[in-house]
Amino acid sequence: MADFEAVFALAGPVANPLPDDEGFIALWPTLMLRQRLPGFEAANGILADWILARARQHKDLTTDYRAGNLLAETHPAIRWLAGCIQVSARQYMQRQGVRTDTPWSLQGWANVNRRGDYHGVHNHPHSYLSGTYYVAVPRQEALAEGRLDLAPGEISFLDPRPQANMTAIAGDAQIEAEYSLLPAAGDLLLWPAWLHHMVHPNASDEARISISFNIVLKRPTDHLPDQS
Ligand SMILES: [Fe+2]
Numbered sequence: 001m002a003d004f005e006a007v008f009a010l011a012g013p014v015a016n017p018l019p020d021d022e023g024f025i026a027l028w029p030t031l032m033l034r035q036r037l038p039g040f041e042a043a044n045g046i047l048a049d050w051i052l053a054r055a056r057q058h059k060d061l062t063t064d065y066r067a068g069n070l071l072a073e074t075h076p077a078i079r080w081l082a083g084c085i086q087v088s089a090r091q092y093m094q095r096q097g098v099r100t101d102t103p104w105s106l107q108g109w110a111n112v113n114r115r116g117d118y119h120g121v122h123n124h125p126h127s128y129l130s131g132t133y134y135v136a137v138p139r140q141e142a143l144a145e146g147r148l149d150l151a152p153g154e155i156s157f158l159d160p161r162p163q164a165n166m167t168a169i170a171g172d173a174q175i176e177a178e179y180s181l182l183p184a185a186g187d188l189l190l191w192p193a194w195l196h197h198m199v200h201p202n203a204s205d206e207a208r209i210s211i212s213f214n215i216v217l218k219r220p221t222d223h224l225p226d227q228s
Pocket residue numbers: 122123124130197212
């Protein structure tokens with residue numbers, strides 16, 4: 001825990017509901033983390049081979065995501081990833097301003113998305129945080145062969161405040177109700193599990209391989225907020 005504290009000291013929480021020096025209050029911020037994991041170059045080739053081998057044995061690997069827990073496997077590359085996720089989750093919770101010692105479980109599954117595969121709008125019930133680690137993504141040149149208006153290979157997150165963009169004027173960051181990004185191999189994304197998101201179709205013949213996960217809190221009663 002001591003190592004984490006040095007990192008945490010660099011950043012204060014963003015979810016502070018108190019006014020700043022000028023009286024501004026940032027209500028209901030939605031915090032997302034995008035990090036390039038250290039050591040991804042060495043790990044990704046190993047992870048890709050391992051996942052593709054499993055995909056050959058389990059035809060429903062991507063859709064049967066509740067079967068087993070990939071992030072509990074003992075393979076060294078999986079242990080590396082699980083450790084990185086634990087560090088990133090603690091960084092996230094520190095920045096969020098919540099305590100980081102609430103026990104949680106980490107539950108993961110692999111995704112192999114081939115040409116045309118996509119994930120419609122959804123969120124991850126019964127979880128606290130959700131995320132994805134990208135093992136392999138199609139080259140941009142390969143994606144550009146498809147219809148670019150379909151945002152091939154991108155992941156989108158939707159503004160959780162319905163119609164908050166309706167009155168946006170020039171300069172207002174709320175004008176876009178959809179936040180999209182094109183992930184790179186080695187990226188870890190982490191977001192609140194309630195946040196709706198979707199994955200656009202893979203428009204190439206190169207597979208997009210990722211590992212998604214949920215962080216599920218085991219809430220002891222003395223970790224609940226005081227709302228008296
Ligand atoms: Fe998801």
